[in-house]
Amino acid sequence: MGNSCINQLRFLIFLIASLAGAYQSYGFHHLSPKPRVPLFVFGDSLYDPGNNNYINTTPDFLANFLPYGETFFEFATGRFSDGRLIPDFIAKYAKLPLIPPYFQSSYRQFVYGVNFASGGGGALVETHEGKAIDLKTQLRYFKNVEKQLRRELGKEGTDQLLANAVYMFSIGGNDLLAPNPIFSSFSTEEYVGIIVGNFTEVLKEVYKAGGRKFGFLSLLPLGCLPYVRAHNAEGNGETCVKDLTDLAKSYNAALAQKFKQLRKQLKGFIYSNFDFFNAVTQRLSNPSKFQGSEEWMLW
Template sequence: MCRSRQHIPMRSICEQRWISIVAFVVIASSSAPLLAACPYTSIFSFGDSFADTGNLYLSSHPPTHHCFFPPYGETYFHRVTGRCSDGRLIIDFIAESLGLPLVKPYFGIKKFGGWSVEEGANFAVIGATALDFSFFEERGISIPTNYSLTMQLNWFKELLPALCNSSTDCHEVVGNSLFLMGEIGGNDFNYPFFLQRSVAEVKTYVPYVIRAITSAVNELIGLGARTLIVPGNLPLGCSINYLTIYETMDKNQYDQYGCLKWLNEFAEYYNQKLQSELDRLRGLHSHANIIYADYYNATLPLYHNTTMFGFTNLKTCCGMGGPYNYNAAADCGDPGAIACDDPSKHIGWDSVHFTEAAYRIIAEGLIKGPYCLPQFNTFCLMNIRYGYFNS
């Protein structure tokens, strides 16, 4: 949802914010022609496991992460791809809806070649953080990877010579690309919360995380980026991992849907701070389309109206034991963990990640509105007019 501190209705804010972005969206009342050319020639993505399409998988020797073993990938790809789901992710649905190829992982491009600019590149890595490894090391927090947003941005800059031959050419290629900035930053909070660090401590990390993300946005705009989607955090209090770690008999800790209130309140706190900073950036870069993607409110309805979306309960599809079909000793992909017969009936695939069915609904909310984008150019979204999200 597109919110402001003045609590102006969402629709009016979205219309005011995007009325000038004729090349990007078509407001329902707009007279802009429907046959305008799609402005995006490719997608470049940064982030963590919610966007990784195979980078950690291709860079691990041998692959050891639980996402790298069956039944991951069973629904759509029918094989393991390095995605932490049974099928496609949000980035896959965005690419398909734009009529673009699925975005290749950077390490796949390096390893196999055969890459063209039109395919874009995905730099997201499972477990990645917005902040560098040293930030957590100084605070006594061990993290399993050093694939920070800074490192991912450096990979993009290393790829630039393959994109273009001159500075002018680069600005044109980069300017015609869609940049998906995450989701990134969630792990910066997950790692300390998994160790049960206090909310007061983790809140002190928020300005650093936002600064890392907005610095990357600034740098990409300097390189010619014109359209950047910056996702907020998800409803952490509904995550099976957290519901297991922080399980309590105190009913007041939970909302009426079974989610932990204090963790969702933290996610909302972070998202509000991020939106405020993005508002500031828009004032500095009036020529750029800096888009806030409200992952929080795009996801929350799945928990609030579970049966309406065809889901059964909060239990994960793939796991073993416990009230949510999860325990840390047998995560999905580990020996002993099994997947449900029909993942489309579940929101959660494993303890952290969603099923393809859930990602499809979240992506639809982002692409078709209202979280917080107005309707995309209908010509550009060639697959949606044929009932793409209903297939």
């Protein structure tokens, strides 16, 4: 992993860990001996800890069977991984408990954060509609949590909690991999703009609720995903699909520009945009360099 990637990841961890224990003055000490700054997670299968287990979906959008989960949990939790996910490692480094799925959360856990991510979810409602939880629905769930916190903690306590929290996002890949036919009349630039626009609307709503510290994950090279390569007839499963990878680059560039604009427009907006594209590209080019290292686990 390059120094830029490492520094961005460390910055995100710092956002969470630097305020650890700050709740003692907010009256939350009765919930835990060492309360921590919460982590709210939104996104797709890269972040989904098992939310899809609780919705009416198809087997393709579920990870509740082995070998998922076998190397850490020793059973399938619903994570689309054989072990932990990025938010799990972030929580560990910030000395937080594992952030539970929204559908598995209780009020007592809300002060540590909630994970709303859904495998197959997109920034657009139309992406895998009816099979995954789109970003705007995840926002609605977040607002439900906000309302419950305000009932339990009051306005001041909730305002402080949400302002100190870190909000992580991984979204957009499914919108590009499985575009809805209704968008076929748009150019690539227009379509990317629609996705970024929907994402931005959600970010502004989280900001309006009090969110100030954000962590983003750029798209990886989509054309190099194993199942994309497997269906690439021209490359016999060995070659990345350049058009999809270029599409991911376009999305990443548009989103990076949008984040810069938001930083100017929204007072106190702090963010870390992790270069996942470069991190994955390096590993594909030289996997032995990262095998077994802690940096390998962190991405």
